[in-house]
Amino acid sequence: MSKIQRIVILGLILFAIVFPLISNNDYFIHVMTLSFIWMIGVYGLNLLAGYTGYLSLAHAGFFAIGAYSLGLLTVKAEMNFWPALLLSLIITGVLGFFAGLISLRTKEHFFAIYTLCVGYIIYLVIDKWDSLTEGVRGLIGIPAPANIGPLSFETLQSHYYLVLFFLLLVVLIMYRIVHSLSGRTYIAIRNSEDLAQTIGISTMKNKLTVFVISTVIAGLSGALYASFVRFIGPDIGSIAIVFDFLTYLLVGGLGTLSGPIVGTLLIVVLSQRLQFLQDYRMLVFGPVLTLLIIFYPRGIVGTAAAWGQKRRSSVHKTRLNNLPEEQVKEG
Amino acid sequence: MLSLKNISVKYGSFAAIHDINIEVKEGEIVVLLGSNGAGKSTTFRTISGLSKPSVGEILFEGKSLNRVSADKIVQLGIGQCPEGRKLFPAMSVQENLRMGAYVHRRKKDEIKKSLEHVYNLFPILRDKKDDAAGSLSGGQQQMLAIGRALMSKPKLMLLDEPSVGLAPLIVEQMFEVIQQINREGTTILLAEQNANAALKIADKGYVFENGSIVLQGSSAELFANDEVRKAYIGA
Numbered sequence: 001m002s003k004i005q006r007i008v009i010l011g012l013i014l015f016a017i018v019f020p021l022i023s024n025n026d027y028f029i030h031v032m033t034l035s036f037i038w039m040i041g042v043y044g045l046n047l048l049a050g051y052t053g054y055l056s057l058a059h060a061g062f063f064a065i066g067a068y069s070l071g072l073l074t075v076k077a078e079m080n081f082w083p084a085l086l087l088s089l090i091i092t093g094v095l096g097f098f099a100g101l102i103s104l105r106t107k108e109h110f111f112a113i114y115t116l117c118v119g120y121i122i123y124l125v126i127d128k129w130d131s132l133t134e135g136v137r138g139l140i141g142i143p144a145p146a147n148i149g150p151l152s153f154e155t156l157q158s159h160y161y162l163v164l165f166f167l168l169l170v171v172l173i174m175y176r177i178v179h180s181l182s183g184r185t186y187i188a189i190r191n192s193e194d195l196a197q198t199i200g201i202s203t204m205k206n207k208l209t210v211f212v213i214s215t216v217i218a219g220l221s222g223a224l225y226a227s228f229v230r231f232i233g234p235d236i237g238s239i240a241i242v243f244d245f246l247t248y249l250l251v252g253g254l255g256t257l258s259g260p261i262v263g264t265l266l267i268v269v270l271s272q273r274l275q276f277l278q279d280y281r282m283l284v285f286g287p288v289l290t291l292l293i294i295f296y297p298r299g300i301v302g303t304a305a306a307w308g309q310k311r312r313s314s315v316h317k318t319r320l321n322n323l324p325e326e327q328v329k330e331g
Numbered sequence: 332m333l334s335l336k337n338i339s340v341k342y343g344s345f346a347a348i349h350d351i352n353i354e355v356k357e358g359e360i361v362v363l364l365g366s367n368g369a370g371k372s373t374t375f376r377t378i379s380g381l382s383k384p385s386v387g388e389i390l391f392e393g394k395s396l397n398r399v400s401a402d403k404i405v406q407l408g409i410g411q412c413p414e415g416r417k418l419f420p421a422m423s424v425q426e427n428l429r430m431g432a433y434v435h436r437r438k439k440d441e442i443k444k445s446l447e448h449v450y451n452l453f454p455i456l457r458d459k460k461d462d463a464a465g466s467l468s469g470g471q472q473q474m475l476a477i478g479r480a481l482m483s484k485p486k487l488m489l490l491d492e493p494s495v496g497l498a499p500l501i502v503e504q505m506f507e508v509i510q511q512i513n514r515e516g517t518t519i520l521l522a523e524q525n526a527n528a529a530l531k532i533a534d535k536g537y538v539f540e541n542g543s544i545v546l547q548g549s550s551a552e553l554f555a556n557d558e559v560r561k562a563y564i565g566a
Contacts (some may be wrong), residue, residue, distance in 0.1 A: 125413035195417045200405030
């Protein structure tokens with residue numbers, strides 16, 4: 001990480017920390033908290049789709065599983081928030097494991113379509129299983145996170161910080177994964193599965209690990225959503241949500257570390273700004289997204305990074321060109 | 332060390348290779364000759380476990396590989412340097428090499444030693460160790476691909492067309508290095524179209540045509556064979 005990057009990151013974190021203090025508008029804090037929750041979900045999707053190359057459209061389903069697990073455990077089983085949170089992550093992970101075990105037998109667009117179906121089945125189960133999930137009525141009265149000692153999460157501000165904490169935690173975990181051998185292993189799989197196998201990587205084991213991690217993160221996002229909004233309905237597992245995630249990710253930059261933050265923030269802010277257009281907003285978003293994918297498939301962050309790299313290497317090249325002939329002969 | 336017994340591989344109903352028999356002894360350099368599409372690469376894919384034979388058996392050090400997955404085969408000691416210098420272009424040279432040592436990932440000291448070994452073999456890679464693999468020249472990429480295969484410390488190394496698309500001078504260097512790797516104790520199975528250079532360093536060879544082996548023998552025999560000379564050496 002370069003010095004500038006470090007300063008920018010510290011600045012952003014600092015801004016996120018003081019944001020509720022300088023903004024007296026509860027509405028902004030509410031929107032910000034929700035964006036943080038989406039970002040966490042998008043990070044989950046990014047690890048799988050961006051780094052490993054497997055586009056899962058089942059992630060709204062796992063978001064919903066996380067949300068409903070937490071909702072049911074706290075409302076119906078009357079569990080304390082924290083063990084319930086842990087348990088919902090485990091539930092999401094276990095279901096993710098089995099879903100991944102089957103889905104990962106397919107590849108590329110087949111995988112996308114297959115997981116789209118998996119996501120829809122999850123949605124249907126939530127919608128129709130009245131006795132457990134209350135079906136279309138939804139779950140009401142999900143409690144705020146329980147106090148930890150003197151820390152309480154009843155107020156909007158405190159909830160904001162809680163979600164921010166989890167977001168930073170997820171970003172840190174992602175950073176560690178991506179910059180480890182595991183991260184390079186996932187990138188190797190995205191590059192070419194055959195090649196990955198011929199250097200001894202067990203592709204199925206690694207893909208399954210990523211799938212489970214990414215569903216658990218989606219589940220975390222869902223659980224945080226449930227405790228923040230206090231009410232959940234089957235709609236949170238609908239296909240529309242996963243396409244929201246995907247839009248945030250594509251705009252920000254697939255397979256980049258800061259892409260989920262940039263994309264989510266931009267789209268959320270834009271759609272708040274354009275609220276006067278109501279559903280006609282989609283008339284703006286649709287074409288813009290299409291153009292972006294045609295001309296900048298790497299998203300905002302990916303394109304910016306590529307520009308930076310190009311500039312650096314052209315500086316490098318001009319320096320090489322200025323060298324006397326015999327020193328450049330190599331190659 | 333490695334033997335392929337009556338191997339056939341089918342892609343759908345198309346037989347890519349048919350009834351192949353190959354025997355590689357420890358310490359040898361064995362070359363598979365043949366034009367594009369003759370079945371050399373399929374043979375390699377089958378040995379490395381990416382394709383499974385429909386008929387026949389592959390034995391490596393007496394153990395059948397038929398039901399072993401590709402990643403386990405690397406652990407057993409077969410390293411592959413695939414055709415077309417398949418690297419991880421966005422990763423640096425050093426990262427590519429470290430990925431090659433994936434099966435030894437817990438042995439940090441060994442990886443360091445292997446890295447030194449590869450850098451001594453290809454000093455240019457040391458100079459470029461922080462450059463993206465995709466920015467290297469063709470010859471350097473081929474060196475990196477071979478280096479990466481070496482990082483798994485294979486007992487047997489499969490080299491698929493290491494000379495393709497390289498300048499003659501670089502080809503010569505490449506074959507010298509292959510010979511050196513062999514002297515250091517790695518058995519080598521080589522697929523080549525450049526019969527002249529390959530037969531000079533090989534102990535024996537097999538000639539592929541349309542998915543079958545049409546000729547086999549010691550390097551000297553093949554080198555003296557009129558058909559081989561006509562088809563692959565051009566003299």
